[in-house]
Amino acid sequence: MNIASWLHSTARAKPDTPAIFLGTRPIATYGEFLRRVRARAAGMSLSHGLQPGDRVAVFLKNIPEYLELFYAVWWAGAIIVPVNHKLHPREVAWIVENAGARLLFSEDGATGSETPLPEGCREIAVGSPEWTALEEQGDGTEAPAEVTGEDTAWLFYSSGTTGRPKGVMLTHDNLRTASLAYALDVDQIAGDQATIYAAPISHGAGIYNFVFVRAGGGHVFPVSRGFNPEEIADLSRHFGQTVMFAAPTMVKRLVEWSKTSGYRGDGIRTIVYGGGPMYAADIEEALQLFGPRFVQIYGQAESPMTITSLRREIIADRTHPDHSERRASVGQAMASIEMRIAGDGGPPREGEPGEILVRGPTVMKGYWNNPEASARTLANGWLHTGDVGRIDGDGFLTLTDRSKDVIISGGTNIYPREVEEVLARHPAVLEVSVVGAPSSEWGEDVVAFVVSRPGATCAPVELETWCRREIASFKKPKRYVFCDELPKNSYGKVLKTELRARLAKTDEAS
Ligand code: AMP
DSSP: OOTTHHHHHHHHHOTTSEEEEETTEEEEEHHHHHHHHHHHHHHHHHHHOOOTTOEEEEEOOSOHHHHHHHHHHHHTTOEEEEOOTTSOHHHHHHHHHHHTEEEEEESSSOGGGTSOOOTTOEEEETTSHHHHHGGGSOOOOSSOOOOOTTSEEEEEEOOOSSSSOOEEEEEHHHHHHHHHHHHHHTOOOOTTOEEEOOSOTTTHHHHTHHHHHHHTOEEEEOTTSSOOHHHHHHHHHHHSSEEEEEOHHHHHHHHHHHHHHOOOOTTEEEEEEOSSOOOHHHHHHHHHHHOSOEEEEEEETTEEEEEEEEOHHHHHOOSSTTHHHHHHSOBEEOTTOEEEEOOSSSOOOTTOOEEEEEESTTSOSEETTOHHHHHHHTGGGOEEEEEEEEEOTTSOEEEEEEGGGOEEETTEEEOHHHHHHHHHTSTTEEEEEEEEEEETTTEEEEEEEEEEOTTOOOOHHHHHHHHHHHSOGGGSOSEEEEOSSOOBOTTSOBOHHHHHHHHHHHHHHO
């Protein structure tokens, strides 16, 4: 089934319902949305020879045309390749080449001016005469192109905290099942809700468009094209029942801003957070200010937005004896998947940490043109996530780290996340990240990079005392490095590889 058929059915049932908004301004009803999608699909096929299975790359910020392009590409039976808009044109050219994209849609049409795009790829600027001409090739086909559920719909180039990104092949069925899992395990959906694309639509926020298309809800594109707490508050007050996906850093920014502005989440129905660690201290503060509006998900491009969910009622329930452990977890396996922890040969014991393995219909088909990496990652029919965690007796998964980030000191595994949780609770600490530094004595030493809150200072000795109260001595950082900010990739994930490289450099110099 073509995932675009969801737009088809909603547009026929509710043609006059407003679908897409720029800020508070409605710019397309569902009928209009479908009309543009069909016409542009026809334009891409007739003017550019687009065939089913061809790739179309999109290098845009969050703008309404992005959503329309998703569906136009699927209508034509082709594959969308959303490219993170913060990438350098050289990185974009690499992805376009790797994907073998026939078309690239960009803002200024000049991505290829620095590093020429591969031959056979045509770049089109949104809004240019060539773009407008796409709509002038007739109405297009009545129904979306016939595809099977196993055909690739979305080539998802992972954010890559190391090395070159790989193209994750997500099929029409992967996307459909991920959306069904949302309705079962994340939030109830209804046509009066509006999703705000506050996070990049090339990533998780885009994966969430389907449920709102299916329900006939609103798709709201902030005028700022990014994440601005005040704008989110204004839009939420205007629409009511807003839903958004937000990285933990965005939730933190919203919370910090609310402390001074007095905003308490008016109009926000749900903030789904995930994509990186949310520290217990931060979600506690968010709950105190905003109430039970939060749901957490854990997923990765290879099983998008769908490994576990930590439901609203569990996050908000303070009465359960395990509430603090549960709140620090990422929740339970979603309905669409099976999850287990890899043992060292034998079956893992309950509560023992190990690599998280996942199986089910949301798991990718494989990596684009990379059979070796696909075979490695999907060995024995299980997705090897590269994340380390432990599952408690009630099925709650607590993530400790990426497997490569685990610190081994004196032969013992130390999970940085555990140390970070403790330090993040210190009132003078704004952000923290813990990595291992090579040590001739211990193999690795624990080092904490700390960003202090504005105006606050914290001496290492104070942090040392703080840690001593809560964690075993061997886990305490041996060193603290204070910095103005932590290096992050364009989706806000802390680049531990860069922190380790910094340490290596300073150690070399000393
Ligand atoms: P990506 O493929 O870019 O979506 O990145 C996925 C990775 O982000 C996962 O493998 C995890 O390491 C991390 N991640 C995703 N969700 C969470 C979460 N809720 N808490 C902590 N880390 C997360």
